[in-house]
Amino acid sequence: xxxxxxxxxxxxxxxxxxxxxxxxxxxxxxxxxxxxxxxxxxxxxxxxxxxxxxxxxxxxxxxxxxxxxxxxxxxxxxxxxxxxxxxxxxxxxxxxxxxxxxxxxxxxxxxxxxxxxxxxxxxxxxxxxxxxxxxxxxxxxxxxxxx
Numbered sequence: 001x002x003x004x005x006x007x008x009x010x011x012x013x014x015x016x017x018x019x020x021x022x023x024x025x026x027x028x029x030x031x032x033x034x035x036x037x038x039x040x041x042x043x044x045x046x047x048x049x050x051x052x053x054x055x056x057x058x059x060x061x062x063x064x065x066x067x068x069x070x071x072x073x074x075x076x077x078x079x080x081x082x083x084x085x086x087x088x089x090x091x092x093x094x095x096x097x098x099x100x101x102x103x104x105x106x107x108x109x110x111x112x113x114x115x116x117x118x119x120x121x122x123x124x125x126x127x128x129x130x131x132x133x134x135x136x137x138x139x140x141x142x143x144x145x146x147x
Contacts, residue, residue: 042084042101048109055111055133062127069129073117078131079108 045060059080061069069082086102114136121132 042103043105043107046080046107050112053135055113055115055131055135057109057129057131057133059107059129060127061124061129064127066124066129069124071120071122071129071131073111073115073120073133076111076114077108078111078133079106080129080131081106 047056047058049056055078057078057080061082061084064082064084068084069080072079081104083104084102086100111133115133116136119134123130
């Protein structure tokens with residue numbers, strides 16, 4: 001049994017609170033395969049936390065190359081964008097299940113504080129992107145002697 005061809009828009013009953021292209025958040029969570037079947041964007045899992053005076057962001061990006069990922073830090077916002085290409089499907093194969101996701105993504109997070117933008121470190125290993133962003137040192141108060 002082969003999977004059906006690419007579907008058209010979601011049925012009306014799946015978007016009672018909004019129409020295309022946004023769709024409906026409630027139904028998208030119940031039936032996430034509708035987004036994949038329609039070739040819509042995917043959203044990688046990310047973690048964002050603070051440790052040792054640094055903000056750390058990790059993104060799970062399996063199957064991607066580091067050249068397909070862009071990271072920017074600008075005015076207190078960190079943005080991770082990228083694109084994962086679809087693999088060529090076996091046209092003669094009868095798929096019983098197909099859950100691979102692909103497409104472009106863009107995720108932005110407002111940083112809770114200022115960071116040293118020139119000291120942000122990004123590593124990509126085993127499909128996981130790790131950003132380490134050290135806190136910006138506050139200006140030290142200096143006592144001025146009066147002459």
